[in-house]
Amino acid sequence: SITVYLATDNAETQERFLERYGPGSNQTKVKTLLMYRRIDRQVVEAQIASGGVSSEFRHTDLETALVDVYLLSYAKHFRRTVFSSYSEWVWWLQELRKPDWRNVPRCPTKEFTLIM
Numbered sequence: 001s002i003t004v005y006l007a008t009d010n011a012e013t014q015e016r017f018l019e020r021y022g023p024g025s026n027q028t029k030v031k032t033l034l035m036y037r038r039i040d041r042q043v044v045e046a047q048i049a050s051g052g053v054s055s056e057f058r059h060t061d062l063e064t065a066l067v068d069v070y071l072l073s074y075a076k077h078f079r080r081t082v083f084s085s086y087s088e089w090v091w092w093l094q095e096l097r098k099p100d101w102r103n104v105p106r107c108p109t110k111e112f113t114l115i116m
Contacts, residue, residue: 001031005075007068007086009060011039036067073097 006017014035021030037060044059069086072078073093080087 003032011041
C-alpha cells in the first residue's frame with residue numbers, strides 16, 4: 001500500500017478521491033491520503049452563487065496552490081496532467097533539484113528550455 005498526496009483545486013475531485021481512498025474506504029492500495037487543505041463544497045457553492053469565485057472549476061487560493069506545488073516537487077512519483085501549467089511547475093522544480101540541473105531537457109508540455 002502507498003501514501004498519496006492529493007493536489008487538486010476542485011471540490012468535486014477532492015470528494016471523489018476521499019470517498020474512494022479516504023478513511024473508511026474498502027480499498028487496500030492507498031494506505032494514506034494526504035492533502036494540504038480540505039475544500040469546503042458549501043463555501044465554494046456560495047461563492048459561485050454570489051460571483052465571488054471566477055470559475056466553477058478552481059476552488060483554492062494561491063497559497064494552497066503554491067504549497068501543493070512545493071510539496072509535489074519532492075515526490076518520488078508524480079502523475080501530471082498534460083498541458084497543465086501547474087504540472088509544469090512541479091516538473092521544473094523536480095528538474096532543478098537534480099545535481100545536473102544546468103542540463104535540463106525540454107519541458108514535456110511546452111517548447112522551451114531553461115536558460116541560465
